[in-house]
Amino acid sequence: MTTLDTDLITIQKAPRSRIAEVNWDDLQFGRYVSDHMLAADYNNGEWQPARIEAYGSLALPPATLALHYGQTVFEGMKAFRHTNGISIFRIAKYHQRLQQSLKRMAMPPVPYDLFSEGIQALVSLDAAWVPEAPGTSLYIRPFMFATDTQFGAKPSETYKFVIFTGPVPMYFPKPLKVKVEEQFIRAAKGGTGAAKCGGNYGGAVYPTELAREAGFDQVLWTDGSPDLNIEESGAMNVMFVLGGKLVTPPLSDTILDGVTRDSVLVLAEEMGYAVEERPVSAYELVEAYHKGALQEGFGVGTAAVTAPFELIGVKGKNLHLPEIHPGMFSVRVRSLLSDIRSGRKEDVYGWNTMVDQMW
Numbered sequence: 001m002t003t004l005d006t007d008l009i010t011i012q013k014a015p016r017s018r019i020a021e022v023n024w025d026d027l028q029f030g031r032y033v034s035d036h037m038l039a040a041d042y043n044n045g046e047w048q049p050a051r052i053e054a055y056g057s058l059a060l061p062p063a064t065l066a067l068h069y070g071q072t073v074f075e076g077m078k079a080f081r082h083t084n085g086i087s088i089f090r091i092a093k094y095h096q097r098l099q100q101s102l103k104r105m106a107m108p109p110v111p112y113d114l115f116s117e118g119i120q121a122l123v124s125l126d127a128a129w130v131p132e133a134p135g136t137s138l139y140i141r142p143f144m145f146a147t148d149t150q151f152g153a154k155p156s157e158t159y160k161f162v163i164f165t166g167p168v169p170m171y172f173p174k175p176l177k178v179k180v181e182e183q184f185i186r187a188a189k190g191g192t193g194a195a196k197c198g199g200n201y202g203g204a205v206y207p208t209e210l211a212r213e214a215g216f217d218q219v220l221w222t223d224g225s226p227d228l229n230i231e232e233s234g235a236m237n238v239m240f241v242l243g244g245k246l247v248t249p250p251l252s253d254t255i256l257d258g259v260t261r262d263s264v265l266v267l268a269e270e271m272g273y274a275v276e277e278r279p280v281s282a283y284e285l286v287e288a289y290h291k292g293a294l295q296e297g298f299g300v301g302t303a304a305v306t307a308p309f310e311l312i313g314v315k316g317k318n319l320h321l322p323e324i325h326p327g328m329f330s331v332r333v334r335s336l337l338s339d340i341r342s343g344r345k346e347d348v349y350g351w352n353t354m355v356d357q358m359w
Ligand code: COI
Pocket: 075, 076, 077, 235, 301, 302, 303, 304
């Protein structure tokens, strides 16, 4: 066993690698975790030194607050094979969103250096786990949760920050059937919709299960108003191409500030698309459909990048979208993003961090 020290992080390498267990031809999302994880504890009002060690279980007393009252926040990021090594996408932007989520959940900030250096050290150590096939990547999952064990409902004074990674395939291999959800909502004004907190995902499971039983893959969340303004798609942001323009709901306290959403909007302008960030209602989609102007609909998120819809269910009627083809915006922007992340196209926005090969 080798023990290495850096200024910020203590590293203890795993005694043996599990990489031989990976079936690279059948990477299911979330199936494999890499050899190492990072963990850091917050107590007495400050972060204690971080450790990178073999991926393994966390021993948690049953009274651990996060398990009861939900003070838990996560991020989802990616590292890619790049012509010059390995790149990590938009570390600063993901860190900024993590801070916003933590603030909303009354949790202490994670210092940028801990986040950025921690991710880079971890990815460097597990570089062999970054897959090579087109559309694949190393998913990075930072998360943090309340660890006080006095079980009164109160803000925790102690927290644990953890990062682990795992190789992933393309998230949605097939176009999606989505349903405009009218009974349930994901987020309400003044709620936690803009935070990447566990509860937002837990609350989505039941409506999604019902939609699946009805033959859909996901729900299209609305704002719950009679206008049925569309907010998100499943666990992703959502975009439409309507009459040649890219339209997406504007950010608010009910919509996650998606890093892929932001990246796609930047690239859309570069590609010459008119971009409109404005409310878009289910009724507008139906009207556009009948006029032949509903050209594309797709989810946008880190895991999926872009996930095109083949069908949108609205009030019992199905809107069939044009068949997916390589000329579509959602397909072209996905491949442009992929080219930037893998070094086939210049990274003019400074989105990539190249990982130093430390080991
Ligand atoms: C992502 O798109 O990375 C997310 O965090 C969603 C998650 C459910 C996979």
